[in-house]
Amino acid sequence: NAGVTQTPKFQVLKTGQSMTLQCAQDMNHEYMSWYRQDPGMGLRLIHYSVGAGITDQGEVPNGYNVSRSTTEDFPLRLLSAAPSQTSVYFCASSKARGRMMGYTFGSGTRLTVV
């Protein structure tokens, strides 16, 4: 049982490049989400999903796209990277129905845009 797996752990992009941050969970969780963490800002919600085929915007969605084609995977796409997207990105999952339990986080992706 691997939990939540994020790849890559580190990435450096040039302004304007695109990339996809991968997130996979093996706990059959309905809810998956992406957060970014910036110094002094806590964690802010980018996008989230409550099941395959369903996604919605969080607090800071601009510049990011997501899709949820399977229960297990929830990739985050940066279409044209900007220096303001330099951050640490965390994927999290949890049950969304029935007996609620806590979030499980991935280990994070540290992204630098130069």
Place this chain on the structure above:
Amino acid sequence: GIQVEQSPPDLILQEGANSTLRCNFSDSVNNLQWFHQNPWGQLINLFYIPSGTKQNGRLSATTVATERYSLLYISSSQTTDSGVYFCAVGYSGGSNYKLTFGKGTLLTVNP
């Protein structure tokens, strides 16, 4: 949206001391979780506690939902307790699984 305030922002302790971290929130919640982010950046769920009291070893948490606050108690602190502690809440008027995070309390435990 719902506001989450954590206090104190920073706390320095000697090993063996006890501490209380506080989380105030601005509206009714049906989901409240405490997390520990260790110095290597890993986020670990400590408690799912929308109301009541829970204990896990040296850590315990209490949420008084009617008064809109939660407390995290750390007893006999150890250097491995160092890191940032986050409180996160789910608004009752929204989705109980979508969490808003506070800015955290940075705890340093010195040997």
